[in-house]
Structures are given as structure tokens and as C-alpha cells.
Amino acid sequence: MTALEFNYKLTGLQKYLEIFAKQLTGNEDDAMDLLQETFLKALIYREKYVNENNFKAWVYTIMKNIFINNYRRNKKARTIIDQTDNLYHINSGSHDTAFNPESIIAIKELTQGIEALDKDFRRAFDMYNEGYKYKEIADDLNLTIGTVKSRIFYSRKKLMENLKEYQPA
Secondary structure (H helix, E strand, O other): OOHHHHHHHHHHOHHHHHHHHHHHHOOHHHHHHHHHHHHHHHHHOHHHOOOOOOHHHHHHHHHHHHHHHHHHHHHHHOOOOOOOOOOOOOOOOOOOOOOOHHHHHHHHHHHHHHHOOOHHHHHHHHHHHOOOOHHHHHHHHOOOHHHHHHHHHHHHHHHHHHOHHHOOO
16 A cells, blocks of 8 residues: 555544544543544554555554553553652542442442452453453463453453442443
8 A cells, every 4th residue: 555545544534533532532632632643653653554454443443552551641640659658648549439338338249249250250350450451461361362351251241240239220
């Protein structure tokens, strides 16, 4: 594919990418920044695109990965480093919600539900919730990516079945 064809295809996806960016960010300005960064990365890595692949999926994946990386970076930046003598606020972040009896019970039941998962399923589920990517989990557990995805899916499904009473009606 020539550079001109590549650019034409990329700009043809702009309105779809804008919609996807707005869904991810929930903010017009952030969506435009994400779109611009996606275009830049797609142009920089144009040589890595293989013609047989789905171009739209390739560009969407770039956008999704940029969003995830930015989210993780922002989350890490919001972590508070405690400078007090007794280390009272270590990485506490901001906690606006007060713990009430219902939330304490819900947390306990959720924790028990996670602990009740099969050991192999729980490890993949925990790693995913800690922010690991599917590939990283698969490499660590010596599994295929498909197996990791199915274990995470079934873990979520089992938790949702066990905790139906907490789901909104």
C-alpha cells in the first residue's frame, strides 16, 4: 500500500474514530487529543501494517492501546506518596465514600466470591484486575491468550451469578 493510499484510508476513518474516542474518554477535548495521537502513531508505524490485515481494526487497536496507556499513566500520577512520619496516607488517593455496613458486607462477599474461584481461574482474574495485559498474563501462566480470556470471562460470569443481589435492577 502506498503512502497516499494509507493516508486516504486513515482519513476516511476519522468520523468513526472520533465517535470511538468520545466513547472512551467521555470528553470532547480529550477525544480530539486521542484522535490526533492515534493518527500520529498510525503514520509513524505505517510500515508495520500488513496489507492482509483489517485496517480499521488495526487503527482502532492503536487508539484503544493509547487510551489504556494514558489511563494507567494518569492513575499512577494520582497516587499520593505519603511523607508523614506514621505513613498514615500511603497511596491512599482520594476516598470520597464513607464505609457503611452495606458496602463493608458487599466487599466481604465479593472477596469471598473471588477467593472461591478455582485457583487457576483466580490467578488470571487477579492479574487482569491488577492491570496486566492478556499477553503478559498468558506468558506468566504459560497459557494461550484464548485460554486466559476464557478464564477471565468465566470468572466474571461466576462472580456475577454469585453476587446477583448487588446488581442494579
